[in-house]
Amino acid sequence: MVSEGKRLHILSILAAAIVLGLPTLLYGPLVDGHDTYEHLNFTRHFGEQFWGGEAYPRWLIGMNHGLGSPTYFVFPPLPAYVYALLQFAAKIPHFNAFNVATFLPLLCSGLCAFLWLGTMANKQIATLGAVSYMLMPYHLVIDFYRRCAIPECWAFVWMPLVLYFTVRVTNRKPRAFAGLAIAFALMIYSHLVTLAIFFPIPLAVAYLQSPAGRKAISVIRVFLALGLGVGVSAVYLFSALVNAKYIPASRLVSRKFYQIPNQILDFGKGLFISTTGDAWVHFLQTVSWAVLSTGVFTAVCAFVALKTTSRDEKKIVVFWIAVCCFATLMMTKLSSPIWIHFHKLREAVQFPWRFNALLCLGSTGLFALCLSNMPRNWSRTVFALLALIGVSWWFAYVHVWPEYRVAVPPAPPNEQHLISEHDGWLLSWLADGTNQRSSLIASQGPQARFKEGDGTVQVITWKARHIDLSTDSDTGGWIMINQFYYPTWNAQAIGKTSPLDVRVSLPEGLLEIKVPPGKQEIKVEIPRSRAELWGMWLSALCTLICIFLCLNFTHPPIAQV
Secondary structure, X not given: OOOHHHHHHHHHHXXXXXHHHHHHHHHOOOOOOOOHHHHHHHHHHHHHHHHOOOOOOOOEOOHHHHXXXXXXXXXXXXXXHHHHHHHHHOOOOOOOHHHHHHHHHHHHHHHHHHHHHOOOOOHHHHHHHHHHHHHOHHHHHHHHHHOOOHHHHHHHHXXXXXXXXXXXXXXXXOOHHHHHHHHHHHHHHHOHHHHHHHOHHHXXXXXXXXXXXXXXXXXXXXXXXXXXXXXXXXXXXXXXXXXXXXXXXXXXXXXXHHOHHHOOOOOOHHHOOOOOOXXXXXXXXXXXHHHHHHHHHHHHHHHHHHHHOOHHHHHHHHHHHHHHHHHHHOOOHHHHHHHHHOHHHHHHHOOHHHHHHHHHHHHHHHHHHHHHHOOHHHHHHHHHHHHHHHHHHHHHHHOHHHHOOOOOOOOOOOHHHXXXXXXXXXXXXXXXXXXXXXXXXXXXXXXXXEOOOOOEEEEEEEEOOEEEEEEEEXXXXXXXXXXXXXXXXXXXXXXXXXXXXXXXXXXXXXXEEEEOOEEEEEEEEOOOOHHHHHHHHHHHHHHHHHHHHHHHOOOOOOOOO
16 A cells, blocks of 8 residues: 555656646647657557557558558567557547657656655655656656657666666565566667666666675576566567667668767857757757756765765765766767777667766766755755756756747658658668669559569458468569568468568569469468567566566565674
């Protein structure tokens, strides 16, 4: 049962989240948000296939003018599942499922931050820390509004929840092991990039916050719980790892836009002067200001916490200071050699300023440690400084409202995006030599047809990953199907043992299959791979283990020394 006092704190966080997320609840994400239409289209197609009976849609058959997309072979599915389930719930009260699905990670991030901060401070401070976590300019104004980066916003939910269960595991609390595994799995289902940045943090926290003599066992238990979380997420993760070679991030970051000089933050005169009217330059300037204000906030909290905490607590204070300093360093010009020489790091993270996630998390922890130990004679000065920074954050939020009243002109025609329905990964998996104007023209023709010679093709079944055709031709030949080529497509004539030849049709970039002469029944599909099957069974097994641990696992009482 939730106590009356705790209920009031949760309601306070809910009220703050509603205020901060009100523009989204009323009007939806910003029309010109970086990923707004990408997530609108992804989740819409995902939801249609989910409610059409496909438990885990990976190939979006209706995406990109009906030519398909393999995005969910690698893209994390949790935000799409949240939207799909809200679609069903929205039928009775008639709310906008996408708007609420976009708002939920903001609210949940505050609630999970409250749980985590409650392990190091009282409920009042935990509530203040949770609200400040939601209000931080990178989290709210940039990720939530300007970028509409829904998967990354969900990562802001699971980071504090993972740390909450990490602390509970080190304290040997019942069900904490399963809770940590599930929280980590949810983070994998949400955003692998933030996961890669965040992964060492819970292990370090387990070591630092465990009593002497139990540090090693605590780290091992946390590591095993994280491993169980990997198993719970295997139904997604295994397929994503196997398909990564077909959807390489290296093709994205090779474009000029992704080059490091275009992504590093400027804390010099670029903070005040913009020599160009380019929208991206203005965006980086905004991110730089967010880092600077959060950095000042962090510095104030760190100074007070270092001066006032006990010797044991100073270890965790120094740790969070180190995390914040490291995160800030990775966003500045000083880190350019690292990004330039370690190509895999650049491919994995893409944008150095994503390290803001660690900065926001670390500064929130320092905020709680600062307030929980601050002497009364310091309170007025410290609160005045923090309030001044908080006012600047509120000002940034208030500035979001007028952006909803600005008419956004349609984007000019772009030859590289004629076919794309804001599919952000399209250029990473589209076959080399594809001309999107040819793809667009092809999409307006029959779903399947012979490319040359006489012959007829009849579509019997047209489903995601599974197409049945009937062909009749005297000579046979190549037929083109209105689905984009992907290396895992295969085809077979019913009654024959050998697979049919499959290739990409250029310049359309579509799937081509060579069929034999005569009347044929052809099955075209992307079969379930071993990675999908093994991932499905491993996820089921690990989920059952988590359920068993939640129902039955208790610790023996710890003997008092």
